[in-house]
Amino acid sequence: MPTIVVDVMPKAELLDPQGKAVAGALARMGVESFSGVRIGKRFELTVDGDVSDAVLDQVREIAADVLSNSVIEDVVGVEVVE
Amino acid sequence: MPTIVVDVMPKAELLDPQGKAVAGALARMGVESFSGVRIGKRFELTVDGDVSDAVLDQVREIAADVLSNSVIEDVVGVEVVE
Numbered sequence: 250m251p252t253i254v255v256d257v258m259p260k261a262e263l264l265d266p267q268g269k270a271v272a273g274a275l276a277r278m279g280v281e282s283f284s285g286v287r288i289g290k291r292f293e294l295t296v297d298g299d300v301s302d303a304v305l306d307q308v309r310e311i312a313a314d315v316l317s318n319s320v321i322e323d324v325v326g327v328e329v330v331e
Numbered sequence: 332m333p334t335i336v337v338d339v340m341p342k343a344e345l346l347d348p349q350g351k352a353v354a355g356a357l358a359r360m361g362v363e364s365f366s367g368v369r370i371g372k373r374f375e376l377t378v379d380g381d382v383s384d385a386v387l388d389q390v391r392e393i394a395a396d397v398l399s400n401s402v403i404e405d406v407v408g409v410e411v412v413e
Contacts, residue, residue, distance in 0.1 A: 250366065256373050271374070274397060282386050284332065285377040291338050292353070295367040304364050315356060 251296045253308050256326035257317040258289035289325070292316050300329050333378045335390050338408035339399040340371035371407070374398050382411050 259265050265287045272286040292312075296304060305327070312324045341347050347369045354368040374394075378386060387409070394406045 258373065258375065268374075271397070275393065278397075280389065280393065282379060282389060283376045284379045285375075287375045287377075289373040289375070291340065291371045291373040292350075293340065293367075293369040293371070294365045295369075297364055297366045307362065307364060311357065311362065315353070315360075 250298075251300045252330045253294045253296060253300065253305070254326065254328045254330050255292040255294065255308065255312045255316055255324065256289065256328075257292070257312070257322050258287060258325045260321055260323055263321055289322070290316075293330075305329070332380075333382045334412045335376045335378060335382065335387070336408065336410045336412050337374040337376065337390065337394045337398055337406065338371065338410075339374070339394070339404050340369060340407045342403055342405055345403055371404070372398075375412075387411070 259268075267288045268286040271288065272283065275283060275286070294308060309324075309327055312327055313319060317324050341350075349370045350368040353370065354365065357365060357368070376390060376393075391406075391409055394409055395401060399406050
């Protein structure tokens with residue numbers, strides 16, 4: 250059955266304490282290649298049947314209204330994955 | 332600066348209570364198109380400089396050792412996003 254992946258990230262202008270914690274841990278491990286880490290959520294929705302345009306529109310709506318908090322998060326991706 | 336996205340999902344055979352809660356909420360909203368929802372994490376690592384093969388290998392190692400718990404999670408994607 251097809252799967253639709255929805256990616257949600259904290260708004261860029263917001264502090265991301267979890268991301269900072271991971272970045273700090275990497276630095277302490279001597280990993281210097283990265284200047285920042287941000288952590289968001291990845292949703293996999295298994296679709297019953299085919300992925301029509303109507304289903305995709307529905308997912309975009311759900312992503313904005315249910316899967317993310319528009320005050321602090323952005324939906325950064327809605328993608329069909331066979 | 333280039334960004335590398337690491338996607339981590341709970342192992343397929345594990346119960347995903349958060350995913351079940353979202354699926355239940357969608358059903359109660361009358362949304363019937365989906366047979367399941369699973370929720371994982373999306374990491375965005377901002378790279379200082381270019382993304383060499385060495386940096387990519389390092390990210391795969393970090394993804395397995397630091398960004399995921401191999402007992403309950405799988406790294407399902409490591410992708411360079413310009």
